[in-house]
Amino acid sequence: MRLKSIKDLEKRRKDAIKAKEKVRNTVLVCCGTGCLAGGSAAVAEEFRKKLSERGIDMDVELRVKTTGCHGFCERGPIVTFVPSGILYQKVKPKHVDEIIEKTIIGGDVIRKLVYRDPTDKKKYVEQYSEIPFYKHQTRIALRNIGQLDPASLDDYLARDGFKGLAKALSMKPGEIVDEVERSGLRGRGGGGFPTARKWRSAIEAVGGKKYIICNGDEGDPGAFMDRSIMEGDPFDVLEGMMIGAYAIGSDEGYIYVRQEYPLAVKHLRKAIDACREAGLLGENILGSGLNFDITIARGGGAFVCGESSALMMSVAGKVGEPRAKYIHSTERGLYDLPTVLNNVETWVDIPIIIEKGGDWLAQYGNEKSKGTKAFALVGRVNNTGLVEVPMGITLRELIFNIGGGIQKGRRFKGVQTGGPSGGCIPAELLDLPVDFDHLTEQGSMMGSGGMIVMDERTCMVDIARYFLNFLLEESCGKCVPCREGLKQLKILYDRIVEGFGTMEDLERIEWLSGDVQIGSLCALGKSAPNPVLSTIRFFRDEYEEHIHDKRCRTGVCKALTKLVIEDTCIGCGKCIPVCPTDAIAGELKKLHVLDREKCIVCGSCVEICPVDCIKPEPAKVAEEVPS
């Protein structure tokens, strides 16, 4: 049914809430990409099947909902229960019968499915909200994810959806921008540009037609904040864009979704269709006179198309290459017309800012970075997943309280923030507040919110080389410093990890990095040397070890490493079958022997050894290596 006015909207919301209240219990099965890969669709199916076999009325007694990502993907598939608030992890279809019997009918908790603290295995945490991973989070952008069915407009309405839009339509466009300004909101896609200032310059820009774009081309390896939002809360993205359209006077919007996110496209399409049907997109939205519609543009898989000007080229059907932004997109963007482009996470912050007021969001965060930020916490932490915290929280709180510390009790070494073109922050700076300015000061950046945690087994030279290689492959090739500079940097790194590096090479790396930073055309090239310069700054001793001693202390750089089995070996035999070249021999409970001729230093044995007795040693004597 088409909603013709705000009154119609409120009536539909009331009906939706009433229908929801009728249901006594709800089972929420996470169907984000992570949990789907873990088989959650089969779990949801099994629930529906078993419940109907038992004759339970699914509209009244118990409803099964497939939701978006809860963020705790590592523990998936995740099933939660409303109103009891219990969370079960790693649920398989075979558990469903037992869950219905014991938990839903009996009201008991099944211990084996409950979350256990990785540092204290005896501690069981039954409640969703009590799990440290969730307990220390403040979810604003992620507020709806995992709590509703992404395809259902009524679900969204029942959780206060479109309240922001309804309020915005009663305000003047200028008042909306003032409210956004009061919130202190800065772009969540990486640059941290004040959102209100961007909108204001688009309002002032000359030109009849204006565009709104949502950047959903989340390309950082390991980052999935935007994907989860688009998959799990698509209406929120649309609502944010509608408010933006009303504020700047636009009638056409695009959501640019990267090629690799089919589920996000599917859910956004469903949401757009539902909005069109309800009259929330199209002409004369809610009788306000606002005309606005949204089209989905799909990327082709290039990382550089996350850069705003390259993205607009791609939407316009041209080669996805950036242009110089001396004239801002807000004046000349898509099709050379004024365009406001914001990131997914920025857009979902808008409805709640309008609904609750800018001051409400500004209470979170610190002086210059307001509100919250979502991070994809990955790498060698115990709890990997999606987290949202107030800006200004320290890295220590993020990694140790929420992330649960480093896997297997190893030592923390560094954290790469801001994706591949961010920087590496060392252990000494664990108390650094996580916000736009503090991270930039240390040669890193907020970026889109990727956070890769590294432990003592990570070689910092190798990690810088890895990110450099990623950016080299993703460079569009338009400008010389990025295209040729990154290639030469990679060659210099190859020399170092293969044991041919000199101190002049290291100096050359620093020199060239400085010029690539200043000389490149777009943010990809300008920030590409960040991992290089930050690792040299904080881990210079490791570089010098590679160059002077021809030694990689972590054993990651194969050319510099040979593996040795120390006498602490207990002769368990676990390393023998995992060796791909049959280089290890030995009898049970006797010291094993490693044949260096056969060993390819793949590290499989190091990984599996229960007593950590296989150690890296320098493969070459420093003097033997030709310079």
Added chain:
Amino acid sequence: MPEIIVDGRRLKCEEGETILDVCHRNGIKVPALCYHEAVEPWGGCRLCMIEISHPKWPGWKNWVTACLYPVQDGLVVGTNTSRVRRLRATVLDLLLARCPNSDVIRKLAVEYGVEETSYQPRDDGDNCILCGLCVRVCDEVIGASAIGTAYRGVIKEVSEPLREPPPDCIGCAACAYVCPTDVIKVLQTPTHRVIWDRTFEMHVCKECGKSHITTDQRDWLIRKNDLPEDYYDLCDDCKRKVVAATQKNLATF
């Protein structure tokens, strides 16, 4: 009318022009390889990088490409500061590693103190620096869009569609004309022109018998600009003679 200060000289500018426009008009030399007045500025070669500051924002300094940066009243521009020279030297050093056999690059590199490249030279490539001029001139000026680029990043290359002789090429050779490092080869005989692996027939001037345009280009231009069929029957020189003769008659009358 805005004014900017370039290397200490106060210069008058037009609204909307770029710093490179102003420099060119006033005889200030700024190197550029991907720039050509016939096409839109692009900002790819990064050789025209200059240093800018503004008295209104003390302490602010930036390095931008002169070919794209629009003039702004009061802007202070340095076209040859030590940082600018270092940036250009690095770009040329990198380009020399890419094209060690290019005389154009080598000559320019020497001007910036780079005699030999400090980086690992490429041993299997041509002299293409991927400035994109050929592709842009074909698209923006000719309108044929016969060639493009393939791949991205360091393996990017100028290419015909599907690496076959480009069907949309009209053999005008504008691409070869704008190429700064002379990579695009044209073979010209009195009756034929070979470019991009295609052989084009030449159209001969009725008057002097000189071949002056490919038949494909003639047909293209007549169709595109709605010209009379005999428009290209005479070459430019002979056309001029005809016009001159007409005017002479007019003068004697």
